[in-house]
Structures are given as C-alpha cells and as structure tokens.
Amino acid sequence: MLTKATVKLLQSLKDKKGRQEQGLFLVEGTKTVxxxxxxxxxxxxxxxxxxxLTSHQQLLKSIDDCNxxxxxxxxxLSCLVTPQQVIAVAKIPQYQLSKIDFKNKFTxxxxxxxxxxxxGTIIRIADWYGIENIICSPTCADVFNPKVIQATMGSFIRVNFFYHELNSFFEAHKNIMVYGALMNGENLYQTKISKEGFLLIGNEGSGISDDLLKYVSKPITIPKLGKAESLNAGVATAIICDAWARG
Amino acid sequence: MLTKATVKLLQSLKDKKGRQEQGLFLVEGTKTVxxxxxxxxxxxxxxxxxxxLTSHQQLLKSIDDCNxxxxxxxxxLSCLVTPQQVIAVAKIPQYQLSKIDFKNKFTxxxxxxxxxxxxGTIIRIADWYGIENIICSPTCADVFNPKVIQATMGSFIRVNFFYHELNSFFEAHKNIMVYGALMNGENLYQTKISKEGFLLIGNEGSGISDDLLKYVSKPITIPKLGKAESLNAGVATAIICDAWARG
Known part of the structure; x- marks a missing residue:
C-alpha cells in the first residue's frame, strides 16, 4: 500500500518544478526500465x-526500494494512457559541459x-546516428518531462543533454562549423556535411532566433518538390543527420 | 448564440463515428482555414x-453558414489546447482510387x-516532396481525426488519401516496385530509388505485417551508426522520401 507522501512525490515528478526540487524523474515501461x-x-x-517484480527479481538486487x-x-501514478507494469524513479544525471570536447564530433x-x-524524437534520431551530445537552449522543453522520456524510446539513456544559452555556447566554440536548417540556405544535396560540426535546429514555429543567425557558418535547406510550407523540426533534423551519415 | 444541436453536431465530429455519419470534419486555425x-x-x-469574421469578410462570400x-x-468547441479564432466544418472529400494511375509516380x-x-507528419512529408497519393490500410488512424488534420499543417488539402486493404491493392498493382522500410534490407545509401514505386511503411511497434512482406520487391534499411533500436515511422518515411528525391 502506497503512502500519501509517496503518491505526492511521484505526482510532483510530472512537473518540472518537482523534478528540479527532487533531482528525480520518472521512467515507465518494461523495455525502457x-x-x-x-x-x-x-x-x-x-x-x-x-x-x-517476481519475473524480474534477478535484476532488482541492487535496488533497495522496490514497491x-x-x-x-x-x-x-502513470503518465501513460495505457499504463505499463512498472514505473522507475531515477536520479537526473548531471552531465558536465566543460568536460566535453566537441572536436571531431557532430553535435x-x-x-x-x-x-x-x-x-523526444530528436533524441531518438541522435541515438540512431551515434550523435553523443545535444545542446538545448534553456527555452527548450525539459528532457526529463515524462512525455519526452517516452518519445525517446529509451534513447535518453545513451545521449547527453546540456541546457545552455546558445549565444555564449557558440561564442566559446567559434572554431567549429555551425550548420543551420534554414529556408534559403545551400541545397542539402549539394552540400558535404563535415564529420565535425554543430547542427542548429530552430523553433517549430519561428525557426532559428535572429540573434543566433550570425553563428550559422553554413545555412542548409532541404530541397522541396511539393507545396508544404515547412517540415516538422524532428523530420528536418533526421534528414540532415542522415545526409551527414551518408558523408 | 449556438444551439444545442449545433454544439452536439460539432462535438460528434471529434469521433470517427460522427464524422462517418455526417460526412464532415473539423479544421481549425486561421492559416489552415x-x-x-x-x-x-x-x-x-x-x-x-x-x-x-470582420477581418476576413471578403473571403467568406461563398459560405452560407457563417456563425x-x-x-x-x-x-x-475546439479540439486544441489553445483554441484559435476559427473552426470550419468541411465535407470529407471522396477520392476515387480507380481513377488514379500509379505509373510514373511515387506513392x-x-x-x-x-x-x-x-x-499527420507523414502527410506533411508527402506534401513537401510532391507525393500526391497515400494508401492507408483500413487499420490506420483516421486522416480526418482533428489531431491528424492539425499535425498535417494544412497538407491534408494537397494530398489524396485512400483507405484500402493493402494485400488486394498490391495484388492489383504487381507491375510497380514496392520499397519496404525494414530492418534487414538493402543499405539505403547504396540503393537507387526509382521515380515510380510504392514506399511501404509498417506499424509503429510491429513493422510491416507478415502477410504484406511478399509484396515488398526491395527491402531497404536506413544505416544506423548508433544504438537506438528503431526510428519513428514518420522519421523513417522522411529519410526514404528524401533519398527518393535525391534520385
């Protein structure tokens, strides 16, 4: 039987404030757990x-608090429409930006x-292409939001996230090429995307912020044959990462 | 002031049953309307x-029923978390499969x-790449579901959808190549995707049904550099359509 305090704690982790206060987040479903x-x-x-619990006994030896x-x-407790059989409460990992060398990497x-x-989709794409790091502006959604965690399909485990103001970040990494997904850039099919670089993806509605455009060394555009005004941000990320992987 | 009957009609269009009975669907937001x-x-x-209504008067002359x-x-009435200023009730278009020639087209x-x-994302991708037609198995979500319509960002207007059992559909179009997104297919980067063909995308969890595999003339796989188990269905569609567009 769960105590009220436990229920309250788990409920609080559905909100960013609760997650930040506790340093914890929720993970649901057998496969991801x-x-x-x-x-x-x-x-x-x-x-x-x-x-x-009975069928996964062997794996749970190191967990003191199994309920x-x-x-x-x-x-x-579940955040899912169709709850699965298990919910884990995990500690939010603390990745240190200063320890990462962005040379010879695509980020x-x-x-x-x-x-x-x-x-979540973008994190899953990064994991598919072996991209280790994602830099999120502080205005991005919270990676540890249960909906994001769910959409990553487990990929949040293998990708490092850093929330950092992007102006000062690019300012500090001026020697690395920044590819920007834009509407009037170079044709993606005629651009060689180097193994080292940053791929900057802008907001769903308004694109890349004006004050970040100056850091884009190579604007790139996915050629359009039809009439849609734009592509979804996750889809655009995938197509450009795929072009990078093609080499 | 809306009548109860009107409210009831509009509410009924949020469900597939209501849409089928009325032959109507909902479209929200200024841009799409x-x-x-x-x-x-x-x-x-x-x-x-x-x-x-005042600011769009000129455009509404042909609409008898403006409220x-x-x-x-x-x-x-709105299906959106943040309702926009306008909701249209439109007639579900009746596309006729028998009139479509799939030769020299990618579908x-x-x-x-x-x-x-x-x-919705896949419809938007089709529209971006100028792909005119989408064949949906009867087990797909309903295109006229407000969430799908919303996710298409207006692209539902420019793409034709057909709900049809896929076995008999492929049986009737045996002369056209079927590319299937699969885990153990040919490397996408080494495959030339012809201008004419079908691209078969399987279910989010279970992939392409066993009984459809026999119709796949060319299984293709998006090369993976990292560790994610799979890509989102929309993302996989986008990457393959992009490879097709590259030619």
Whole structure:
C-alpha cells in the first residue's frame, strides 16, 4: 500500500518544478526500465505489479526500494494512457559541459524546441546516428518531462543533454562549423556535411532566433518538390543527420 | 448564440463515428482555414469570433453558414489546447482510387500507422516532396481525426488519401516496385530509388505485417551508426522520401 507522501512525490515528478526540487524523474515501461537498470543512471526506487517484480527479481538486487503496487495504483501514478507494469524513479544525471570536447564530433543544438514529442524524437534520431551530445537552449522543453522520456524510446539513456544559452555556447566554440536548417540556405544535396560540426535546429514555429543567425557558418535547406510550407523540426533534423551519415 | 444541436453536431465530429455519419470534419486555425477556403474541399459552415469574421469578410462570400461565436463557445468547441479564432466544418472529400494511375509516380502506402501525430507528419512529408497519393490500410488512424488534420499543417488539402486493404491493392498493382522500410534490407545509401514505386511503411511497434512482406520487391534499411533500436515511422518515411528525391 502506497503512502500519501509517496503518491505526492511521484505526482510532483510530472512537473518540472518537482523534478528540479527532487533531482528525480520518472521512467515507465518494461523495455525502457530494463535498459535503465543496465545503464549508469541511478535508479532510486521502483514501483511495479507483483507479477512484474517476481519475473524480474534477478535484476532488482541492487535496488533497495522496490514497491509492489496494484493495477489501480499504477493507473493513478502513470503518465501513460495505457499504463505499463512498472514505473522507475531515477536520479537526473548531471552531465558536465566543460568536460566535453566537441572536436571531431557532430553535435545537435536546439533553439527553443518546445514540443515534447519533437524533443523526444530528436533524441531518438541522435541515438540512431551515434550523435553523443545535444545542446538545448534553456527555452527548450525539459528532457526529463515524462512525455519526452517516452518519445525517446529509451534513447535518453545513451545521449547527453546540456541546457545552455546558445549565444555564449557558440561564442566559446567559434572554431567549429555551425550548420543551420534554414529556408534559403545551400541545397542539402549539394552540400558535404563535415564529420565535425554543430547542427542548429530552430523553433517549430519561428525557426532559428535572429540573434543566433550570425553563428550559422553554413545555412542548409532541404530541397522541396511539393507545396508544404515547412517540415516538422524532428523530420528536418533526421534528414540532415542522415545526409551527414551518408558523408 | 449556438444551439444545442449545433454544439452536439460539432462535438460528434471529434469521433470517427460522427464524422462517418455526417460526412464532415473539423479544421481549425486561421492559416489552415484560409488554405481550405481556397481549395476544392467544400466548406459547409464556419464558426469564428466577430473580429475574425470582420477581418476576413471578403473571403467568406461563398459560405452560407457563417456563425459568430464567443471565446467561451470557441473553447468549448475546439479540439486544441489553445483554441484559435476559427473552426470550419468541411465535407470529407471522396477520392476515387480507380481513377488514379500509379505509373510514373511515387506513392506512400501505410500499414497500420496508428498514431495521429505520425500520420499527420507523414502527410506533411508527402506534401513537401510532391507525393500526391497515400494508401492507408483500413487499420490506420483516421486522416480526418482533428489531431491528424492539425499535425498535417494544412497538407491534408494537397494530398489524396485512400483507405484500402493493402494485400488486394498490391495484388492489383504487381507491375510497380514496392520499397519496404525494414530492418534487414538493402543499405539505403547504396540503393537507387526509382521515380515510380510504392514506399511501404509498417506499424509503429510491429513493422510491416507478415502477410504484406511478399509484396515488398526491395527491402531497404536506413544505416544506423548508433544504438537506438528503431526510428519513428514518420522519421523513417522522411529519410526514404528524401533519398527518393535525391534520385
């Protein structure tokens, strides 16, 4: 039986304020929780049905705080429309930007990506292409929002995120090429994207902020054959990362 | 002042059953409604704030049924978290599959794409690349679901959709190449995608149905450099359509 305090704690993690205060976030579903347990991210506690706990006993030895919950409690705690059998509470990893060398790497920089689904999709794309780091402007959605975590399909475990003001970030990395997804750039099919660089993706509605344009060394455009005004931010990221991977 | 019957009608269009019974669907937001008014799709009625109606008077001459609504009514009728100023009720267009010649065209076929956001994104991708037609298995989400319409960003106006059982569809078009997005296919970067063909995209979780695999003449795979297990269905569609557009 869950205490009121526990329910309150878990509920609080659905909001950014609660996550920041506690330094914790929620992860749901068997597949992702198992990947989480095998990762470096620390799991603080686990809430699962009896059936789930019994069938995963071996993996749970290192977790002190395993709790049996009923289907009803699961439904109450879950952020999903169709709750799965397990919810983990994990510690928000603290990645240190100063320790990262961006040389010889391709890195995604996000300017105000606000839709949690888009942010999650972009993290999944980064993981697919082996892109290790994502720099998010402080105006981006919170990576540890349950909707983002869900949309990453486990990829949040393998990608590092840094929230940092992008002006000063680019100012500090002026020796690295910045590719910007823009409407009037160079034709993507005629551009060779170098192995080292930043890919800057702008906000869903308004694109790259005016004050960041000066850092874009190579504006690139995905050629359009039809009439849609734009592509979804996640889709544009995918197509450019794919062009980078093609080499 | 809206009548109860009108409110009930509009509410009913949020569900597939209501849309099928009435042959109508909802379109929200100034930008998309203006595109709709300029299209061949018939607008049956319009519900908008006084300010909106006044500023768009010239465009509304052909619409018999224009209704002024209050912000409160707008909020009640809207499917959006942040309602915009106008809601149109349009007639579901009836596209006739038998009239379409798939020769010399690239066409997307969707097997059980169930997430409305994914379906909407795929329609937007088709519109970007000038792909005219999408064949949806009857198990796909409904294109006229307000969430799909919203995610297309107006592209539903420029793309034709056909709901048809895919087995018999491919059986009837055996002379046209079917590219299938699969995990163990040919490397996309080493495959030339012909101008004419079908691109078959499978379900978000389970991929292409077993009974459709026999129709796939060329399985293709997007090379992976990292560790994500899969890509989102919309993202995979985009990368393959982009490879097709590159030629």
């Amino acid at each position: 198992l990947e989480l347990l095998a990762s470096k991210i620390e799991v603080k506690s686990l809430f699962a049905t009896q059936v789930w 049996t919950i009923t289907d009803k409690e699961l439904k109450q 995604i920089a996000l300017d105000t990506i606000q839709d949690p689904g888009n942010l | 203006l595109e709709l008014l300029a299209s061949k799709i018939e607008v049956k009625s319009l519900f908008a704030t006084q300010v909106w 002024t609504i209050t912000d409160k009514e707008l909020k009640q 997307i076929a969707l097997d059980t794409i169930q997430d409305p956001g994914n379906l």
